[in-house]
Amino acid sequence: xxxxxxxxSARIIQVAxxxxxxxxxxxxxxxxxxxxxxxxxxxxxxxxxxxxxxxxILGHVDQTDVPAEKLKALxxxxxxxxxxxxxxxxxLTWAARYYHYPLGEVVNTAMPALLRKGKAPxxxxxxxxxxxxxxxxxxxxxxxxxxxxxxxxxLKQHQQGLTSEQLSxxxxxxxxxxxxxxxxxxxxxxxxxxxxEPTSCADPGPELNSEQRSIVDDIKHQxxxxxxxxxHGVTGSGKTEIYIALxxxxxxRHEQVLVLVPEISLTPQLTERFRKRLAVRTAALHSGLNxxxxxCAWSAAALNQAPLVIGTRSAVxxxxxxxxxxxxxxxxDGSYKQQDGFRYNARDLAxxxxxxxxIPVILGSATPSLESLHNSYHQRYRLHMLKQxxxxxxxxxxxxxNLCKQKLQHGLSPKLLAAIDGHLDKEGQVLVFLxxxxxxxxxxxxxxxxxxxxxxxxxxxxxxxxxQRLICHHCGADAPVPLNCGDCGAAxxxxxxxxxxxxxxxxxxxxxxxxxxxxxxxxxxxxxxxxHMLAQASSGHARILVGTQMLAKGHDFPNVTLVGVIDxxxxxxxxxxxxxxxxxxxxxxxxxRAGRAExxxxxxxxxxxPDHPLLQTLLHQGYDGFARAALAERQQAGFPPYRHxxxxxxxxxxxxxGNAFMQSARELLGDNPAVDVFGPLxxxxxxxxxxxxxxxxxxxxxRKTLHQLMQPWVRALSQLRTGNRVRWSLDVDxxxxx
Ligand code: ADP
Ligand code: ZN
Ligand code: ZN
Numbered sequence: 205x206x207x208x209x210x211x212x213s214a215r216i217i218q219v220a221x222x223x224x225x226x227x228x229x230x231x232x233x234x235x236x237x238x239x240x241x242x243x244x245x246x247x248x249x250x251x252x253x254x255x256x257x258x259x260x261i262l263g264h265v266d267q268t269d270v271p272a273e274k275l276k277a278l279x280x281x282x283x284x285x286x287x288x289x290x291x292x293x294x295x296l297t298w299a300a301r302y303y304h305y306p307l308g309e310v311v312n313t314a315m316p317a318l319l320r321k322g323k324a325p326x327x328x329x330x331x332x333x334x335x336x337x338x339x340x341x342x343x344x345x346x347x348x349x350x351x352x353x354x355x356x357x358x359l360k361q362h363q364q365g366l367t368s369e370q371l372s373x374x375x376x377x378x379x380x381x382x383x384x385x386x387x388x389x390x391x392x393x394x395x396x397x398x399x400x401e402p403t404s405c406a407d408p409g410p411e412l413n414s415e416q417r418s419i420v421d422d423i424k425h426q427x428x429x430x431x432x433x434x435x436h437g438v439t440g441s442g443k444t445e446i447y448i449a450l451x452x453x454x455x456x457r458h459e460q461v462l463v464l465v466p467e468i469s470l471t472p473q474l475t476e477r478f479r480k481r482l483a484v485r486t487a488a489l490h491s492g493l494n495x496x497x498x499x500c501a502w503s504a505a506a507l508n509q510a511p512l513v514i515g516t517r518s519a520v521x522x523x524x525x526x527x528x529x530x531x532x533x534x535x536x537d538g539s540y541k542q543q544d545g546f547r548y549n550a551r552d553l554a555x556x557x558x559x560x561x562x563i564p565v566i567l568g569s570a571t572p573s574l575e576s577l578h579n580s581y582h583q584r585y586r587l588h589m590l591k592q593x594x595x596x597x598x599x600x601x602x603x604x605x606n607l608c609k610q611k612l613q614h615g616l617s618p619k620l621l622a623a624i625d626g627h628l629d630k631e632g633q634v635l636v637f638l639x640x641x642x643x644x645x646x647x648x649x650x651x652x653x654x655x656x657x658x659x660x661x662x663x664x665x666x667x668x669x670x671x672q673r674l675i676c677h678h679c680g681a682d683a684p685v686p687l688n689c690g691d692c693g694a695a696x697x698x699x700x701x702x703x704x705x706x707x708x709x710x711x712x713x714x715x716x717x718x719x720x721x722x723x724x725x726x727x728x729x730x731x732x733x734x735x736h737m738l739a740q741a742s743s744g745h746a747r748i749l750v751g752t753q754m755l756a757k758g759h760d761f762p763n764v765t766l767v768g769v770i771d772x773x774x775x776x777x778x779x780x781x782x783x784x785x786x787x788x789x790x791x792x793x794x795x796x797r798a799g800r801a802e803x804x805x806x807x808x809x810x811x812x813x814p815d816h817p818l819l820q821t822l823l824h825q826g827y828d829g830f831a832r833a834a835l836a837e838r839q840q841a842g843f844p845p846y847r848h849x850x851x852x853x854x855x856x857x858x859x860x861x862g863n864a865f866m867q868s869a870r871e872l873l874g875d876n877p878a879v880d881v882f883g884p885l886x887x888x889x890x891x892x893x894x895x896x897x898x899x900x901x902x903x904x905x906x907r908k909t910l911h912q913l914m915q916p917w918v919r920a921l922s923q924l925r926t927g928n929r930v931r932w933s934l935d936v937d938x939x940x941x942x
Contacts, residue, residue, distance in 0.1 A: 215239055216268045217278065219259040221252055222312040222320070226919050229259070229308075230268040232277040239264065242278075245286025245293055247322070249279040258322055260288055260311050262297075287325055287506075288314065292523050295557050302911070303936050304918040305546045313546050314521035318499040327504040330496050332396040333382060334365035336389060351381040359391060367396060369496065398500030399485050399510060406483035412449060416442050419588040420449045423564065426586070430559045434535075434580045435568040437590025439796030443568045444474070446590075447531045448481050450566065455484055455511045459528025463514045464550060466537035466757065472735070473760070474533070475514050482512055489515030489522060517542060517550040520557065528563055530554050534757075535567035535576055536789055541939040549937060570796055570827075571789040574838065577831050578845045600767070600798040600805030602823055604814040614710040615702030620768045620808050624711070627806070628718065628747060632765030635749045636707055637756065637794045640771070641724040642677070643669035643706045644699035649689035651696065656686065660894040667699055668726070669709070679893035707770065708750045721746035723755050756793045767798045769809040776816055779888055780940050781843045788822050788830045842880075842903060844937065848910055850902040851941060852921075853887070854932040855895040861929035862898045869900060869932075872920050878909040888942050895931075901941070 217239060218228040231250055233239035244263050249256050256279060296314055300307040312320060346353040358374055371378050385391040423433055437443050451461040465474060479486045487501040487510035504510040506523040513522055517540055532554050540550040558565035567576055580587035610617045624634050644667045648655050656665050658676035665674035675682045688695050708722040721737045728734040740746040744763040775787035791809060798805030822830040839846045852869060856862035866884035880903045887897035904910040918934055
């Protein structure tokens, strides 16, 4: 390695470049540019290998390890002022270090796509082309201008107007013709506001009850600065009203508020509710936005034009110059964890961000994660309990239904069927929950027991009856349904086990005149389908709701009086250390859907293991009792939050390639008395989508030691020759071990 070069005339500029390499890259300022004008957080175009990349300036240094003859100058500065403010760069740097992920890539994920491509931040809306209704010239004059005619016809079909982007999709080279139309007064060029206008007056909402009031007061009276609060209250206990009250106070102090939610597409009502109640410009950041909408919402937040920002996971990286409060709703939800690439946890980063910004952060849930409860038991978070439901409602009665020796009809026990009958009779609404879509998870030969597995995965193909296809839920492979057994040739193939499709069909055959809404990924693929079904569900139009966990997420079904949970057994005996926690959360969340708004509710949970200690604790001591028992188990087994995990995953087309990489990874790691290493071992599903998967688990009670060990290790891994034939990733604080 070359000796450090001392540069006295020009300081070195460090740039985060989007590349799978660790560390920053050093450049010189271009000849005609004073390097002091190049501020951290600004984008620059830099030569990188044989190409050019857009990177972000991190800072200036006096020395570099890069030999003078190799040191290159930046090509161009893209910004007058930083696009990423200092506090955000600090958060991103922290995250890159904690998750051991290349900083350039981390910085890149924090920027909307258009910023990554070099566009300037802008909260201006898109150009909108609209037909001018007042100009009523006959169309004959356009006869010799077919393109103008085409545009006019198109705009007539879209009275609300079309954006330039949309026009480009329909018509090639449309601009000259459009200009002619604008000159003739046939079309007007306007701007589509990028954020919806705030409602003109705020809906006051209900007055807080005494429980809510005292929580809001307590949070308010904490000393200024960082404080983490956990609001633990059953579904419907009024947590959202607490967020709204706190947000209102912050906004009155001219602060900005960041609200993180698991999935906006599932909960558009929540965004609406905040908007109506706070009546301020609201930037919603979620996966449903196109690139320019995203740039606009992001810029509005960054330019302090949106006091309220509501967004999913990646919104935790939104620049907000006046940020004064962060809320993480449904903090236990797994979708806060990014499951590929830069595998961060947005809930955890929200806490880091609040700490760095020295502001309060509120986590809320009906079923807090064991990590968060643990932190609250140890006074790291202030715990606030909401014991009562806020509106007029009663808690449901929960009962376990023993499935042993019962004759099941397509997965439904006689007891559950009778209960469904009773509730429908009394004008109730029924929700049947099963976390498995399709008709049945298995087709089997009745003669010899042959089953059909996916050729690319260690998994069975799921039978989808309505499509008459077999589909692998792990790799998406699909195949026609065989007429005969692939082994003995017998013609009788039977469906083993039930999915949502099967439950729906069976209930429909019993109640042919009752409307049933099945809500799972198969029925909600079409745009707007989910909204339509949720509307049917909450209005009570659909009397029976059958669904997967999509149904368990934050929806309000005021008429549901009976909840049936079809299958708990697969969770009780899963190999994943979070499975029990997930089951308890799910049961508690779906139970929370029953018996609101003055109708007493009933919850029936089917299981072959009614004596299972987990179910018993949950039933008799509630979620809190369960959590304490489960935490004790985690402590014994050495799992989070008592010990910290990191998982090295690798997959390869050839098992030998995976083995070779994992062996060298294991050797590189060496031994450390404070870190236990398990593996390399095959992943629980060894083969998936045609690739062989392995994992190596690191476990330590000392977070610091673990990270000190991983820091050089990851860099060494990225240099491994055996790494060329595999895909590998390091998952810090993995959400699951699959
Ligand atoms: P959570 O977020 O805990 O599920 P919400 O804040 O959504 O609870 O409240 C549940 C329902 O109760 C909502 O319809 C809400 O309008 C109502 N509610 C909440 N707080 C009050 C209150 N103090 N008085 C009357 N109704 C309330
Ligand atoms: Zn498959
Ligand atoms: Zn057979």
